[in-house]
Amino acid sequence: MATIVIDAGHGGYDAGAVNGTRFEKNDNLRMALAVGERLQKCGIKVVYTRTSDVFVPLLERSRISNNNNADLFVSFHRNSASNPIANGVETLVYINASNKALQAAEALQQALVNAGVQSNRGVKRVNLSVLRETNAPAILLELGFINNEQDNVLFDTQFNTYADVIAQSLAKSVGVNCGGSGNGDTTPNATIRNIQSTLNARYGAGLSVDGIWGPLSQKALIRALQIELNMNYGAGLIVDGIFGPRTKAAIRNLSQGSRGNLVWILQAGLFVKGFETTLDSIFGANTANQVRAFQTANGLIADGIAGTNTFEALMR
Ligand SMILES: [Zn+2]
Numbered sequence: 001m002a003t004i005v006i007d008a009g010h011g012g013y014d015a016g017a018v019n020g021t022r023f024e025k026n027d028n029l030r031m032a033l034a035v036g037e038r039l040q041k042c043g044i045k046v047v048y049t050r051t052s053d054v055f056v057p058l059l060e061r062s063r064i065s066n067n068n069n070a071d072l073f074v075s076f077h078r079n080s081a082s083n084p085i086a087n088g089v090e091t092l093v094y095i096n097a098s099n100k101a102l103q104a105a106e107a108l109q110q111a112l113v114n115a116g117v118q119s120n121r122g123v124k125r126v127n128l129s130v131l132r133e134t135n136a137p138a139i140l141l142e143l144g145f146i147n148n149e150q151d152n153v154l155f156d157t158q159f160n161t162y163a164d165v166i167a168q169s170l171a172k173s174v175g176v177n178c179g180g181s182g183n184g185d186t187t188p189n190a191t192i193r194n195i196q197s198t199l200n201a202r203y204g205a206g207l208s209v210d211g212i213w214g215p216l217s218q219k220a221l222i223r224a225l226q227i228e229l230n231m232n233y234g235a236g237l238i239v240d241g242i243f244g245p246r247t248k249a250a251i252r253n254l255s256q257g258s259r260g261n262l263v264w265i266l267q268a269g270l271f272v273k274g275f276e277t278t279l280d281s282i283f284g285a286n287t288a289n290q291v292r293a294f295q296t297a298n299g300l301i302a303d304g305i306a307g308t309n310t311f312e313a314l315m316r
Helices: 024-041 058-067 099-115 149-157 159-173 190-203 215-233 245-250 261-272 285-297 308-314
Strands: 003-008 045-048 072-079 089-094 120-126 138-145
Touching: 003 024, 003 058, 024 045, 024 072, 024 159, 058 072, 072 159, 089 099, 099 120, 099 138, 099 159, 138 149, 149 159, 149 285, 190 215, 190 261, 215 245, 215 261, 245 308, 261 285, 261 308, 285 308
Parallel strands: 003 045, 003 072, 072 138, 089 120
Antiparallel strands: 089 138
């Protein structure tokens, strides 16, 4: 059985980086436990260096890994910088890292970039105790900056997506299939099935309800958007499932407080791009956060209002 040591950075009196009342040690532990739980479900032996808010010395973390003869050691951290503009995700390995560590780090970094991060800071070689003193291939993830507002929005709103792709990628690095492709792709998914069957029932889409989002499903979503724009605003669009200039021009802004089928289409579009929303047809605070996260990931102004540019990026 493959063994992965999951190391939540800092803990106890060592809060790590701090942003107001937000402590790095808590974010680290939350993500570490979420990833560990997923790995265990895939039949991987998970050893934690801590599962609560306690201080664990650095050498003790490496000793736990070495005593358990781990196949992989992963340390979870959040980054910080004096400049609040610094943002993005990076994965660290020891300066003399083994190929195995380097490959695991590259795969993890790519999986997170595919899932959507503010910026890709790449894999870096550093001389850190936990990486140096650990016998197993060891990597350290800096999952966004705790003093960057948008990185925190992404950490919070994409939490489950990140936990999924991290677990999938780590599992793959120790030769275990834990769902996905290990690079951020989606697997058959109950919510996607639900979206497909709603598109069939409400708009006669004729999709096979397989829980996998492909070009036909995306086209059906655009057709649904065109039908709703015609019904709600008399847009007079040809319902062809192609998001062209006329469809774009017919878009009206959706914002917090909006509700109805157009909001459902927005939520479905966000979900299939990996921005998990509840498909309740009500544009609430969570939908606004997901719109902002999506806008940031697509280089748009993160105003939380779904207008022409946001829909254009969503319907791509
Ligand atoms: Zn840290």
